[in-house]
Amino acid sequence: xxxxxxxxxxxxxxxxxxxxxxxxxxxxxxxxxxxxxxxxxxxxxxxxxxxxxxxxxxxxxxxxxxxxxxxxxxxxxxxxxxxxxxxxxxxxxxxxxxxxxxxxxxxxxxxxxxxxxxxxxxxxxxxxxxxxxxxxxxxxxxxxxxxxxxxxxxxxxxxxxxxxxxxxxxxxxxxxxxxxxxxxxxxxxxxxxxxxxxxxxxxxxxxxxxxxxxxxxxxxxxxxxxxxxxxxxxxxxxxxxxxxxxxxxxxxxxxxxxxxxxxxxxxxxxxxxxxxxxxxxxxxxxxxxxxxxxxxxxxxxxxxxxxxxxxxxxxxxxxxxxxxxxxxxxxxxxxxxxxxxxxxxxxxxxxxxxxxxxxxxxxxxxxxxxxxxxxxxxxxxxxxxxxxxxxxxxxxxxxxxxxxxxxxxxxxxxxxxxxxxxxxxxxxxxxxxxxxxxxxxxxxxxxxxxxxxxxxxxxxxxxxxxxxxxxxxxxxxxxxxxxxxxxxxxxxxxxxxxxxxxxxxxxxxxxxxxxxxxxxxxxxxxxxxxxxxxxxxxxxxxxxxxxxxxxxxxxxxxxxxxxxxxxxxxxxxxxxxxxxxxxxxxxxxxxxxxxxxxxxxxxxxxxxxxxxxxxxxxxxxxxxxxxxxxxxxxxxxxxxxxxxxxxxxxxxxxxxxx
Ligand code: 6R9
Numbered sequence: 001x002x003x004x005x006x007x008x009x010x011x012x013x014x015x016x017x018x019x020x021x022x023x024x025x026x027x028x029x030x031x032x033x034x035x036x037x038x039x040x041x042x043x044x045x046x047x048x049x050x051x052x053x054x055x056x057x058x059x060x061x062x063x064x065x066x067x068x069x070x071x072x073x074x075x076x077x078x079x080x081x082x083x084x085x086x087x088x089x090x091x092x093x094x095x096x097x098x099x100x101x102x103x104x105x106x107x108x109x110x111x112x113x114x115x116x117x118x119x120x121x122x123x124x125x126x127x128x129x130x131x132x133x134x135x136x137x138x139x140x141x142x143x144x145x146x147x148x149x150x151x152x153x154x155x156x157x158x159x160x161x162x163x164x165x166x167x168x169x170x171x172x173x174x175x176x177x178x179x180x181x182x183x184x185x186x187x188x189x190x191x192x193x194x195x196x197x198x199x200x201x202x203x204x205x206x207x208x209x210x211x212x213x214x215x216x217x218x219x220x221x222x223x224x225x226x227x228x229x230x231x232x233x234x235x236x237x238x239x240x241x242x243x244x245x246x247x248x249x250x251x252x253x254x255x256x257x258x259x260x261x262x263x264x265x266x267x268x269x270x271x272x273x274x275x276x277x278x279x280x281x282x283x284x285x286x287x288x289x290x291x292x293x294x295x296x297x298x299x300x301x302x303x304x305x306x307x308x309x310x311x312x313x314x315x316x317x318x319x320x321x322x323x324x325x326x327x328x329x330x331x332x333x334x335x336x337x338x339x340x341x342x343x344x345x346x347x348x349x350x351x352x353x354x355x356x357x358x359x360x361x362x363x364x365x366x367x368x369x370x371x372x373x374x375x376x377x378x379x380x381x382x383x384x385x386x387x388x389x390x391x392x393x394x395x396x397x398x399x400x401x402x403x404x405x406x407x408x409x410x411x412x413x414x415x416x417x418x419x420x421x422x423x424x425x426x427x428x429x430x431x432x433x434x435x436x437x438x439x440x441x442x443x444x445x446x447x448x449x450x451x452x453x454x455x456x457x458x459x460x461x462x463x464x465x466x467x468x469x470x471x472x473x474x475x476x477x478x479x480x481x482x483x484x485x486x487x488x489x490x491x492x493x494x495x496x497x498x499x500x501x502x503x504x505x506x507x508x509x510x511x512x513x514x515x516x517x518x519x520x521x522x523x524x525x526x527x528x529x530x531x532x533x534x535x536x537x538x539x540x541x542x543x544x545x546x547x548x549x550x551x552x553x554x555x556x557x558x559x560x561x562x563x564x565x566x567x568x569x570x571x572x573x574x575x576x577x578x579x580x581x582x583x584x585x586x587x588x589x590x591x592x593x594x595x596x597x598x599x600x601x602x603x604x605x606x607x608x609x610x611x612x613x614x615x616x617x618x619x620x621x622x623x624x625x626x627x628x629x630x631x632x633x634x635x636x637x638x639x640x641x642x643x644x645x646x647x648x649x650x651x652x653x654x655x656x657x658x
């Protein structure tokens with residue numbers, strides 16, 4: 001590292017607030033700070049601004065219908081079609097030739113779809129689905145990896161008014177069966193397989209195993225041939241080859257079905273505190289308006305942009321910010337099939353350079369991996385096309401934020417740290433990149449029109465600096481409408497905690513801990529089950545984690561509470577050392593000092609456990625609950641759904657031998 005670099009690093013490390021770069025502000029979609037007041041003063045009519053980004057077949061007559069709260073309705077009386085909004089209208093406006101999807105397979109092959117071509121594909125597949133017997137309101141399950149047929153199938157479903165339920169391709173056969181059973185879904189679109197680190201994965205066998213667990217009749221299964229000669233392709237009687245079916249429907253014209261604003265667009269299953277996944281229901285008008293609006297206001301997307309969200313479409317982030325939001329705005333959305341380190345650790349930066357990506361949106365866990373691999377990988381590429389960076393999914397520690405800011409954004413790109421959930425449909429707490437100062441580690445203020453607060457257990461707003469819980473006092477268009485077929489659980493999970501039912505005052509509870517500063521910036525501390533209580537003091541495990549990963553030589557860490565006789569709970573640190581650093585007593589000492597320095601003696605770790613990997617869910621979230629059980633010496637139960645189940649035994653052995 002040169003001396004210049006070293007002093008730059010030192011300056012960055014000290015800096016706690018960052019102004020949005022001038023070059024960004026000059027061209028930003030939203031630059032008037034008056035937008036916050038405007039939303040508040042005119043609420044809920046201010047949400048018309050979001051609805052105005054869409055083309056409505058029939059105008060809505062009410063912005064917000066709150067007569068049956070918390071079963072809110074948005075833009076009632078309005079009619080529209082999501083596939084029309086994401087495709088036809090751009091073609092009608094003369095943008096048929098602009099690129100809709102820029103897809104890259106893991107082996108390096110590419111496919112480009114213009115908006116006109118994508119519309120053709122969607123119409124052909126919509127005609128196919130209809131021919132198979134799919135009717136309006138039938139739930140179609142899509143069990144597919146990151147191949148273009150996935151967004152095509154989603155938009156085809158939307159076109160004929162059949163809600164889709166996408167099941168992440170990395171989920172197990174059991175997960176597929178559970179979701180198809182819950183949604184009583186009789187149609188499935190899947191594929192023969194896909195590539196991971198150069199290997200052809202067999203997806204069809206897993207699909208077939210899942211189908212055995214479906215307890216109602218499945219009419220038809222459509223199988224995309226992704227692998228060609230690399231995949232076995234024996235189909236049963238009700239299974240059809242995608243290409244054969246579509247060839248029979250080539251050139252079809254399928255009118256977009258007119259949907260009520262409140263008609264279901266899709267279901268997305270997400271895990272809850274209990275075993276049964278929750279079927280989160282999103283609707284056509286409110287969801288599409290909300291994702292289009294946040295794509296415009298927060299991601300600063302314009303039709304001319306090339307935009308890349310590296311999430312998987314199997315998660316809500318991919319639904320909202322690969323498919324619906326960006327396509328409603330007519331932008332070019334990049335899709336990548338594979339892993340970021342294949343064939344080498346610069347794969348993503350190669351894709352950014354090649355496609356001249358303007359906006360890049362990813363997860364903190366990915367950024368920490370990039371950091372661990374080292375800046376030589378991004379340094380090999382020209383990333384100067386980038387103008388905005390985003391993160392989502394978990395808190396980002398300031399050190400990773402600054403690395404992202406410097407090594408990917410070259411200090412020229414604002415970073416939006418966007419807090420939201422499957423249930424919220426779109427972003428809720430984040431800076432507006434052309435307006436707000438950025439504070440690494442803090443997501444920012446609630447978006448205009450979002451009444452998010454940080455409250456104590458009684459629902460009273462906490463003072464600046466105090467830990468509390470996030471709540472949202474007013475509804476918003478992108479919110480879930482209910483849990484599929486389970487209104488009761490919907491109320492229990494999200495509204496019971498803070499609402500006053502008698503007074504008809506409803507407060508949404510996302511189950512996240514947070515604190516707020518004097519400027520109204522909210523720092524998310526993690527799920528409330530991650531907040532630990534040490535000797536009567538409430539500590540955010542994420543806060544401690546941030547301190548740990550701030551220590552030189554630590555790449556990644558998870559902090560949990562383990563049961564403790566005297567303190568109630570004690571702090572356990574699981575840490576991965578950076579390449580080139582020995583996980584020895586000295587490093588342990590420095591971790592403990594780091595925590596003491598940044599939080600205080602109350603947070604002093606009981607134990608620091610070095611491990612080569614952390615147990616993660618398939619979606620890449622650290623399984624903190626499991627680490628708590630290890631720390632507490634509890635029975636670990638079934639760990640087979642983890643991405644890396646083997647690591648659990650190794651860690652448990654270390655803890656018990658200490
Ligand atoms: C979009 C998505 C939701 C949970 C949420 C929170 C955590 C998401 C975050 C964040 C801190 C952020 N989360 N974004 N925590 N900062 N910017 O991830 O949806 O999979 O439903 O997860 O993720 O704990 O409650 P989902």
